[in-house]
Amino acid sequence: MKSIISNRVNILQVLIGIAVLLVGSLVYLIDRTPYQTYFIYRIANISLYNALPNLFGHIGNSLPAFIHVFSFILITAGFIFCNKKGYLIICLSWFLIDCVFELGQKFNTWSSKIIPDWFAGIPFLENTENYFLQGTFDFIDLTAIAFGTVIAYFVLLTTNKGGYHEESKKRVY
């Protein structure tokens, strides 16, 4: 673990991750009805649905799946400043997390059963059951997750200048 984590932050990676995440939130703010999205109607309480024209069209269906995995890979990697192996571990971890949640929508009777009762009433956690029961499993979402993971890995490599990998090289030569 120590070889993966160092106490330096790659600000560029974190900023790219946050910026892309903000773009993704526009899908929920503009293209979807507020009642479809828990954090819009329960937390943010704002919606531009019908106030602005549809921004993303059909891409908006699977764009969040792509953006989520992409953004969180970059933010995670940016915070923990790691080498190539570490990047790979981060990418695979977020890929698996997103895939598990997506597959949970397909096998929703099983996944809704394992949700503990104490989730009820706790912000965000209370929506877990709805997420599995109301969410739509889609192979295109899985493809978007895989695509986002691969793109994120390459972005990590290209934004690693001066990072852990580069420093290791400097030390060798």
Add this chain to the structure above:
Amino acid sequence: MKKARKGFIKTLPYLCLVGVIALGLMTIVGTGGGGGGGGGGGAPTITLNDLVGTYNLTAFTVAYDDGLTITQEDVDSYSGTMLIMPDGSMSQTVETNGFVVSFQGTILSVVTDTLRIFTPECTYDLGFELDGNVLTTFFLSGTCGVNWSEVDVWEKTSASTSLSKADNLAFEEAEKIEETIPGGAVGSIWNFLP
């Protein structure tokens, strides 16, 4: 002091890691996921497009768990309007004996004879039958914690979703003189009567 600072700096990446993972999981659950297009399988016989329009309430039957049954014949006055929009959003306003209940929700899916309806308070299944212009809805006791079953009969007055001028006036009048109470279905009105 220096040692403590060093220790904090050492643990900071781990704290950030935990925070980012928590935020990542929260955003998955909080946004409801990607929500792609419709899946495969047999196409339902009735689609949302078939239901889009403006409806008037023509009859209702409310059967409370304690045995009391109320129909439109048991009230002095009743009226109701329901709008189902092409994007699945719906609104319903019902007045009986001067009490008004209304709710807004979203139709998440239309599968054969069941509508899955989402409201901030509760997501539930509503049985339905569509026969020409007549839409009959079946609301089961226990759904969203209510203690009654309800059958509402709606007649589609228009495939358009904009209220007619007369309906708008009726809505405005109702808002002025009638009392609005919590709840969305006809049955919730009777819980407020002595």
